[in-house]
Every structure is written in C-alpha cells, then in structure tokens.
Amino acid sequence: MTKVQITIDGQKIAAEAGSTVLEAAREAGLDIPTLCHHPALSNWGACRICLVEIERQRALQTACTFPVTEGMVVHTESEKVVAARKFVLQLLFSERNHYCMYCQMSGDCELQSLAYRYGLTEWPYPRPVEPLAVDATRQYFVMDHNRCILCRRCVRACAELVANHTLGVRERGIHSMITADLNVPMGESSCIQCGTCLQVCPTGALMDLKSAYRGRETQVERTRSTCVGCSIGCGIELVSRANHLVRIEGDWDAEVNKGLLCVVGRFEPLFDDRQRVTQPLVRRRGLLEPCEWDEALGLVAEKLSGDSLAALITTRATNETMTQFGRLFRSLGAEMAAVGSLAPAPGAEGRLTDLAEADVILVVGADLKKDHQVAGAFVRRAVDRGARLALVADADNGLASYATWHVGFDQMDSLVGMAAQASRPVVVCAADLPAEAEAALAPLAGKASFLGLSRGSNSRGAVAAGLPLSRGGEASARVLYILAEDDRLHIPRNGAGFVVAQASYVGPLTDMADVVLPAPIWAEQSGHVTNTEGRVQSVQAALTPPENVWPTVKVLKTLAGRLNLAL
Amino acid sequence: MTKIKVATDWLEACAGCHMSFLDIDDRILELLKHVELHSTPITDLKHPPEEGVDVGILTGAVGNTHQLEVARRMRERCKILIAMGDCATFGGICTMLNFFDKEEALRRGYVETESTVEGRIPRSEEIARPLEKVLAVDEVVPVDVHLPGCPPSADAIWFVLTELLAGRMPVLAGDNLKYD
Structure with missing residues (x-):
C-alpha cells in the first residue's frame, strides 16, 4: 500500500493513498462528526457536517469525500469549521419538524447528538409549520418525511446493499423528498420491507412500529446471534428489554450477511402472536x-x-x-x-461471497424474492455490477426482471451450456429439485461453484x-x-x-x-x-x-x- | 451588597420547568443569599415590579394574546431574559398545534372531547385569543440565555444561575445540554 504523509490537527499521519480525509482521521483515532456517511455505504457528501479546513483549498471540504494527498494539512475543529457545522445544524433543524420531544428517536438520534456536541441551544431560523405526509402504508415501519434530513442513507442502502432500487429522491432543493418508485405510496411500491433503510436512518424519519418508544440504547440489551428464519443464517443483533424482544437488527460484522436482513428475519419474529405453551x-x-x-x-x-x-x-x-x-x-x-x-451440489460447494465475483449466475428453481431473500439481494447486486442472471424457474419468479435469460426446466440445458462457457459461473440451487434438473447440472461440475439453498434453517x-x-x-x-x-x-x-x-x-x-x-x-x-x-x-x-x-x-x-x- | 433581583413567569407551560427549578433543593438557600426572588407564579407576587429586575425567567411557549403580553412585559422589565425549557426555547410540545388547523383543534378540545356535553368554543372578548401559531419566546422578544430541556435539570438551572451570578454568560454543554 502506498502511503502519503498528511497532517491532521497537528498530528502527522501516514495515510493510505486514495483514502478519504475522514478515513485517514478515523484510522488515526481522530473524531470528525458525520451524518450522511455510513461505513456500509458509498460516500456521498450530502449533509456537510464533516466539513474540514484543508490548507490551500479555497473552501471548506467534506472529509467523507475528499481524498488525501501528499503534504495535506487538515484542521477538523477550527473556528471556521465549528461555525460552519453549527450553521449546517441550524439549517437542518429549521428545514423540517425536528422537535425532539415528540420523536421516538430522541436520545438515540444522530442529529440530536450533533446538536449537543455543537451546543445548539436555540434555533435562529424560522421554524417549519407545514406538515409533510407520513407514509404508513407498509406493515412494519413508517416513513415520516417531517423528520427526514435527506441524507440519502436509505436511498443508498436500498440501491447498494439490497440492490432493490425502490427509493430515490424527487424534486430539487427545498422540495426534495424521499420517494418510492415513481412516487407511489411505499406500501404499493417495489419495496420488499427488508428494513435495511430503517437500520441506517440517522434520525426518526424511518420509525419501526414495534420498537418505537420501547427503549433507548441505554435501556436495552444487545445479543449477537444467528437468524433461524432460513438456512442462510444471517448474523443478527437481538435488541431486548426486560425479557421482551424489542427489535432485530442485522449484524454489520457478520460474515454471511454483513448487516443485511430480510423481512422474515427482521420483522416477522416480532409479530408472532401465537399462544405460548407454558406448562406440560x-x-x-x-x-x-x-x-x-x-x-x-x-x-x-x-x-x-x-x-x-x-x-x-x-x-x-x-x-x-x-x-x-x-x-x-x-x-x-x-x-x-x-x-x-438439502439442495443438490454436483460440484464444488461455493459460498455466498462467490456471488460477488461471478460473471454468470444460474439460479435453478429458487425464488429469491420469497425465500432466502438475502441471497436474492446478493444476486441483484451481482447483476448491478454486470453479472448476468440465468433463471431456470417459473414465469412469475421474483427475480425475473433481473434475468438476462429466463427459461423453464424443459429448456434448462441451453442455460447450463451457456454457464459452462462463463469464466466464473455460480449455480444457486433450490432444494427439492426435479431429478432431471439435478442431472442436467452435471456438466457444470468442476466448472461452477454450487450454492445449494437447503430447506429448513439447520x-x-x-x-x-x-x-x-x-x-x-x-x-x-x-x-x-x-x-x-x-x-x-x-x-x-x-x-x-x-x-x-x-x-x-x-x-x-x-x-x-x-x-x-x-x-x-x-x-x-x-x-x-x-x-x-x-x-x-x-x-x-x-x-x-x-x-x-x-x-x-x-x-x-x-x-x-x-x-x-x-x- | 444589594441582591440580584429575579422574577419568573410561565406562559403556555406545564409547570415542569418551575418544578425542576425547585428541585435545586437546599441550594435555594444558597441562592437566596445572593438573590431576591421577586414575582413568580408560585409565590404571592405575580407581576414583575415596574422598576424592573435583573434577571427574568420565562418558561413555556407563546400561544395566545395573554402570553404575548406577559412575555413582552417581562422583557421590558428585566435586564437579562432567560428562556427556560423546550417550550420557551424551541416552542416545544405546544407547537404540535401548529401542525393542525386551529379551528379543528379548538373544536376537538372544547366540543368533540369524549367527556363533553354541549361544549362551546369560548370566544369572549375578555379572555385571551389563540395566536395563529404557537411561538418560542425568542420569536416574540429577544432572549439572552436559552436553557432548553424538558424540563432542564435542576443542575442545569443551577449552573445557569450561578454562572450569571459570577458575571459570566453561561455556555451549556455535556449533561447540562439535553433536550431528549
């Protein structure tokens, strides 16, 4: 790795070439505040909270997007920087309804905690009075545009992590609004309710119906575990309080899912209303x-x-x-x-991470929009990156719109032949495939990596x-x-x-x-x-x-x- | 040495800020060595004296014409005005009303309440009229010190008062600055 010598707040740092000022600072243990930045998402520079003063640069720059260069001298808490951050916060608070006291995120809100950090005791600008619509058309969580700071973390999570591309921003300037598809209610959109946007939202704009007001971070316990909703086995954090499950979050550090969850793992267990058996x-x-x-x-x-x-x-x-x-x-x-x-694996067994490297993905019999949904997200991500999806499945398969080729089992041989020509093919198989389908995969043994999706979690x-x-x-x-x-x-x-x-x-x-x-x-x-x-x-x-x-x-x-x- | 004169009043408020003020407990004895507590809503004197006080404290938001008058009078009669609590600094919970139609809110409150029979919206000339919007104190008169919190803690209130007594403008940080 090439290193460049930079100075941040008087501290000499050997930073990795190509990294951003923010990354270099955090690597050195220096704290630059952020809001729209999220470690699992691409850098955006939307919120301007991470503004820093870089010598020989005409204006303040966003640390999250600005790359380090040799000899760079950065000031992260100069008078000018602090004044700019306060100004940014004052503008954010004036734009929409950020009355903390009637928000369920109060106490855990990233915007609020920055307001504390920069001593925001008053709002010098006019307060908002026009309420924006609250979109409660989804089953498990609500979008309250009044709390939104347009940081676009949700938009990036939907596009980059889930590769579902439901969320976007419509209009411009002060009229900008987070929107689903071509401006339809969230519940009628292509949203799959995986809740990844909910997990990355820094304010109370996305509100979990089950856990809202049921405990702040200081009042809950977190337990790292594994989801048993399907055989993917996503890493989860169980958030509980007083022996009640409050919320389930994806574990960002989990190797399998890296923070991602689906509706089955995140929400459904919280809504299990069956009556318990409590004695023999x-x-x-x-x-x-x-x-x-x-x-x-x-x-x-x-x-x-x-x-x-x-x-x-x-x-x-x-x-x-x-x-x-x-x-x-x-x-x-x-x-x-x-x-x-178990699903058949006539060749070398692969891992979910193989999907990130694949050039052709052959999905046989699985509907990854219904089952093993996190694998579905990995497949969509691969397609976004340029991999081609070959689908052997019923016509109504949930990933049909992502497929380059889509055939029934009777024409499966052609796609197997095509996959055999690819340089890094991955085969994703459902369990309980017809025997002929299993046999048809044989030519790919020794060529493709096989990812069987077993039925039943364990x-x-x-x-x-x-x-x-x-x-x-x-x-x-x-x-x-x-x-x-x-x-x-x-x-x-x-x-x-x-x-x-x-x-x-x-x-x-x-x-x-x-x-x-x-x-x-x-x-x-x-x-x-x-x-x-x-x-x-x-x-x-x-x-x-x-x-x-x-x-x-x-x-x-x-x-x-x-x-x-x-x- | 003459004592510093302090007056307080509440506007559209729940009295929680004044309760938090009383929560400074026995420190009030120390405070009274340096301060003459003049009019407050919880003592006999209700109006700040015409000759004025050194420090005026207002809690609550400005929601009607009466509160507007109280806020203006306090501003006229004090040298340093403290807006205390979320309602006084930001508008607080009272501003929820701003997101509804005013007539609808009045109807809901005076006529459609489940326990109300033949309710009427009071519109006498003798009582205060609601303003178009509920406002924070600094939207009505200039404020010198903002002390947010719902309510601000007794320690934060104590900090602000002792800083002022020491001749400094208080700068809130850490546990003294909380509005969650």
Whole structure:
C-alpha cells in the first residue's frame, strides 16, 4: 500500500493513498462528526457536517469525500469549521419538524447528538409549520418525511446493499423528498420491507412500529446471534428489554450477511402472536389439561419404551438439540427424521461471497424474492455490477426482471451450456429439485461453484448429527414424537396411537397431541446452527423462557434418564 | 451588597420547568443569599415590579394574546431574559398545534372531547385569543440565555444561575445540554 504523509490537527499521519480525509482521521483515532456517511455505504457528501479546513483549498471540504494527498494539512475543529457545522445544524433543524420531544428517536438520534456536541441551544431560523405526509402504508415501519434530513442513507442502502432500487429522491432543493418508485405510496411500491433503510436512518424519519418508544440504547440489551428464519443464517443483533424482544437488527460484522436482513428475519419474529405453551399438558377425556413435568415425562417415557416409534425434529433446532435427539431416538430404535432437505451440489460447494465475483449466475428453481431473500439481494447486486442472471424457474419468479435469460426446466440445458462457457459461473440451487434438473447440472461440475439453498434453517446440522431429512409426512408408527419447538410444522398423524409434541406454541400439532411438552423459542436457547454453506454459527439466548419451560436438551436428557439410557 | 433581583413567569407551560427549578433543593438557600426572588407564579407576587429586575425567567411557549403580553412585559422589565425549557426555547410540545388547523383543534378540545356535553368554543372578548401559531419566546422578544430541556435539570438551572451570578454568560454543554 502506498502511503502519503498528511497532517491532521497537528498530528502527522501516514495515510493510505486514495483514502478519504475522514478515513485517514478515523484510522488515526481522530473524531470528525458525520451524518450522511455510513461505513456500509458509498460516500456521498450530502449533509456537510464533516466539513474540514484543508490548507490551500479555497473552501471548506467534506472529509467523507475528499481524498488525501501528499503534504495535506487538515484542521477538523477550527473556528471556521465549528461555525460552519453549527450553521449546517441550524439549517437542518429549521428545514423540517425536528422537535425532539415528540420523536421516538430522541436520545438515540444522530442529529440530536450533533446538536449537543455543537451546543445548539436555540434555533435562529424560522421554524417549519407545514406538515409533510407520513407514509404508513407498509406493515412494519413508517416513513415520516417531517423528520427526514435527506441524507440519502436509505436511498443508498436500498440501491447498494439490497440492490432493490425502490427509493430515490424527487424534486430539487427545498422540495426534495424521499420517494418510492415513481412516487407511489411505499406500501404499493417495489419495496420488499427488508428494513435495511430503517437500520441506517440517522434520525426518526424511518420509525419501526414495534420498537418505537420501547427503549433507548441505554435501556436495552444487545445479543449477537444467528437468524433461524432460513438456512442462510444471517448474523443478527437481538435488541431486548426486560425479557421482551424489542427489535432485530442485522449484524454489520457478520460474515454471511454483513448487516443485511430480510423481512422474515427482521420483522416477522416480532409479530408472532401465537399462544405460548407454558406448562406440560396431558390429554384426558379428549381435553388437554395442565400437569407436572414429572407426570408428563413419566407418561412419555412409558410410551417411548414399548411400541413402534417415529421421531421428527424441526430443522430450526440447534446442532446440540439435533445431537441429543439423535442419541435418544437412535437408541430407542425409532424411525427418525428432520423436516427439511438439502439442495443438490454436483460440484464444488461455493459460498455466498462467490456471488460477488461471478460473471454468470444460474439460479435453478429458487425464488429469491420469497425465500432466502438475502441471497436474492446478493444476486441483484451481482447483476448491478454486470453479472448476468440465468433463471431456470417459473414465469412469475421474483427475480425475473433481473434475468438476462429466463427459461423453464424443459429448456434448462441451453442455460447450463451457456454457464459452462462463463469464466466464473455460480449455480444457486433450490432444494427439492426435479431429478432431471439435478442431472442436467452435471456438466457444470468442476466448472461452477454450487450454492445449494437447503430447506429448513439447520438441515445441514441435522445431517451432521446423523438425522435423515424428510418432508415430515412419511413417518408412520404407533407412537409419534414431534420436536417442533417454535416451527410451524404440518405433520399428519398417520394413524399413530399416541402423539407427543414438544412445542413452544399452541397450534395444529398441540391440537392433535396426547402429551404436550412446552419448549423454548429460538431466542431463548443458546447453541449452534449450520448454515446452507456449512458454516457453523452461534445462536445466543437473548430471552429467558417462561418459568415452567425447560430447555429442549434438558427434556431429552431427562427422558433418556427415565428410560435408563446412558447418553 | 444589594441582591440580584429575579422574577419568573410561565406562559403556555406545564409547570415542569418551575418544578425542576425547585428541585435545586437546599441550594435555594444558597441562592437566596445572593438573590431576591421577586414575582413568580408560585409565590404571592405575580407581576414583575415596574422598576424592573435583573434577571427574568420565562418558561413555556407563546400561544395566545395573554402570553404575548406577559412575555413582552417581562422583557421590558428585566435586564437579562432567560428562556427556560423546550417550550420557551424551541416552542416545544405546544407547537404540535401548529401542525393542525386551529379551528379543528379548538373544536376537538372544547366540543368533540369524549367527556363533553354541549361544549362551546369560548370566544369572549375578555379572555385571551389563540395566536395563529404557537411561538418560542425568542420569536416574540429577544432572549439572552436559552436553557432548553424538558424540563432542564435542576443542575442545569443551577449552573445557569450561578454562572450569571459570577458575571459570566453561561455556555451549556455535556449533561447540562439535553433536550431528549
């Protein structure tokens, strides 16, 4: 790396050539304030808060966009700079409704904290009085234009990270407004509600309906974990307060997703309104009645020891649970299965990061707008960068508009042949492909890197624990044990005489069960899950389960003890 | 040495700023060694004296013609005017009204309230009329010291008063400057 010698606030710094003044300053531990800048996004220079004085430059320059050059001398808090920053803040506060006291971001707002830093005790300019529209047409979060400072972080996140290009700016000057598509309500736009814009918004302009007013940064706890919404296994931060989940954010440092999440991972868990199972239940005279653990486990142990037995487990379970489940039911001679499936990989297994290097991406059978949505974002990013997308899928596939070629399975061979000619092809396969489709991919073995998207969050963990995968409907035995936890499994009874459901929520499974054992939900247990690339990642409990709900592994171990199995 | 004369008044306010002022607790005894607390809304004297005071403190926003008069009178009768609290400095929560139609707000408040029967909007000549817009104090009269906060902490109030007593213009920073 070439270095250039610069001076910032009297400190001599060897900065990397090509870096910006801001990067050089931060590298040296110097604090230049920013607002529109975000480390995950491109540099923009929209807000002018990072203005610095650079000797021999006629005007103040934005540190976030100005590249360092040899011998440069920078002043970051000179009188002139501070006056300019105050002026910028005063203008920002005068432009729209920034009355902190009725905003949910107050206390965590980046604009507010800059106002404190620069001692803004008054607003010298006229205050805004014309209210702007609030767009509440989306299900999970609201756009309040009154709080917007037009920093365009949301626009950049939508374009550069999610590559969905929903957001933009319409009009010019004081009439500028963040807008969706060709100025339609957000809820009717091409927005996929991934909430990445929400996560990068520096003010209260984008408001999360669930977490608004439910706790400031100083009042909440953050737990780094892994999303079990699908087999991508995105890194997340669980934001909780007083044993309640407040919000889920993407973990910027996570290798898999680098901060990105989708609607399934960010919002849906917060809106799970199913009724919890909080104590063991036993069916008597057709009705489920509460009972003690001792009684329920006694009854289950008795049923497990004699009859023909089938045991099913959710692929949302952790590797630790899978292992314990396998040990117990293997020694009981049960027919076991985890409810999920792997995608075919006839060649070298790839990683999600391969998409960033690919020149041709062949997506087979997957709709990445519906499932594995973060992979969808990576594919769209690749297309933005110039990669070509070849889609073998139904006509209504969500990525159809990004595809250069789009055919059905019957014409798949032509695209396989084309991908074989590419220099860095990546094949993205859905699970449960028709056998012919799998066979048709064979010519790409040794040429392409294969990214299989397994169905079920931890199907790979199940396989590693020696559990076969199934759709869940095939098991037939006299006794059926279903470890569902919080999964919405649909398992037919298939004539079983006795059904045990280890479940977090009341639902179709508990409706048919003879014994229900309460189970923690995903955010209440620690362990590991293995994502679709084979990456083993940590899941951390952020919440404590209800008092009478035992950890899943403890239940399995206790059952083993009752059956005198040394596991 | 003669004591510094201080008068306070509240405009469109919730009284929280005055409560926070009282939260300086026993420091008020120290304050009273140097200060003659003249008129305040929470003592018997309600109007600042015609001969004037050294420091005037206003809390609350200016929302009607009466408050406008009170603010102007305080400005005329004090040397240093402090706008105390978010409402006085920025307009605060009272300015929510500015984002609604005034007549609609009056109707909602006096007629359509769930507990109101046969309500009427009071329009007597003898009572104050709402202004077109709710304003911060410095939109009406010049202000010398802005002390924002909802309410400003007792420590921030104490800081501002002691700085003034020491002959300095207070510069708020750190925990003394909070409006969240």
